[in-house]
Amino acid sequence: MGSGKTAGATAGRPRLSGSVGGAPRQEIIREATALFIAKGYAETTMSEIAHAAGLRQSSVYYWFARKEHILQALLEENRGSLQMARALEPAPEPAAARLYAVLHADAAQLCASPLDFYEFERVARSQPQNFGAFFEDYSELHRRAASIIRQGVDSGELRAVDPEAAATAALGLNEGLQRHYRQPLPGLHTYTADDVSTLSVDTTLASLLRNHDALPGVRTQAAGLMTANSPAES
Amino acid sequence: MGSGKTAGATAGRPRLSGSVGGAPRQEIIREATALFIAKGYAETTMSEIAHAAGLRQSSVYYWFARKEHILQALLEENRGSLQMARALEPAPEPAAARLYAVLHADAAQLCASPLDFYEFERVARSQPQNFGAFFEDYSELHRRAASIIRQGVDSGELRAVDPEAAATAALGLNEGLQRHYRQPLPGLHTYTADDVSTLSVDTTLASLLRNHDALPGVRTQAAGLMTANSPAES
DNA sequence: GAGACTTTCTATAGCTTATCGAAATATCGG
């Protein structure tokens, strides 16, 4: 198996294409990602990935025994959605602003991800043993979002809703709208990633806030939290 | 082509299986629907459909030249989501109640449909020439929902939102939550079809209503509209 | 009963994912 070495420079049989990229595993992931973005996971074939990486179809299987393993590797590189939720769930700021920041980060990441959330979920469900991390991450995000909502309900910032259900609705709206961003339906207005993220989170908070007029203030507070807790300052 | 006759009783070469169901086209749709519900569209093969209907794999192609045509026929049988929107968009009742009724009917139909909305959309997008009706229906529903929202904004029932964006969010939430009903994520609470429909529509209206306290009254009004305009009394 | 029409069959092409063993190179011990 090639899973051990990742940077083998010049061993093994040479490629027919002549290319000698340093890290085949990373090269395959890179090319596959570009193809997934352009055509989607299901519509991208191993032959196309192989050709883009300068290999024959069957050679890709030396690095990834199954097509889903490429997706899995891609997922593990794109972690970090939870950082905001982990940082903000126990923070002292108002719950509404923390919820806004967490949901906005989630929505933005769904839009920025190379793969449609539902295509991801589809593959994850067909290979649960390999995608346990996907479900664990989702479950943790849901739990932390519900916890923040509960804090907001207790503090009186938010209406007296069921936190679990409200979290499900908030994440479901993020997911439903990332789809509209990614695959605009013909005839409908198209949105930017930030448009749909803001639309999604504004809608959720408008439904939860006890007082609608607080929304602009919440947005401002959240903007501060988001820059302070963004993963960019690692 | 077999598209002309639909009830051919006893012509043609007899089946090896011996079965002699009266209307092969309907029989194929029925069996395919059951398989789509159980396994999803992509995971159901033409061999399985054929076997369930008492035919060989290639014989199904006499009735449906492509696998997507079965889905298309299935879609045409499950129309009627728009009836509520068509009836209520110009109705004199308060806009909030009409919006509630329309969105609840849409959410309920998404849950009751034999196929996941996104799987439908996926196939429709790959065969746009055959699924024009799907996109037209969606576009019309969106337009009518936006129109009702605009009426509500003008009358002061609803907050001063952008009707187009609000309609996109409302339908997107319905779609995102039907997914949670249909494919519960491991570890999360599971909901009934009515649970998710109510959660979705309550969330949308809570975000749009100028006054949250009006929600229970809107629900009651909407219940009246829904029974009065339900397609069951055709 | 001959010919046309309808429906199903068998066979197969072409595409996909995935496996297997051989081939071609680098590396290491002597």
Place this chain on the structure above:
DNA sequence: CCGATATTTCGATAAGCTATAGAAAGTCTC
């Protein structure tokens, strides 16, 4: 420097999928 071993790629191919082509087996019409 040379043979054994490890690494990487290749070609061939199996098995499953959608879809097509043409033969086969009935009914129907006159």
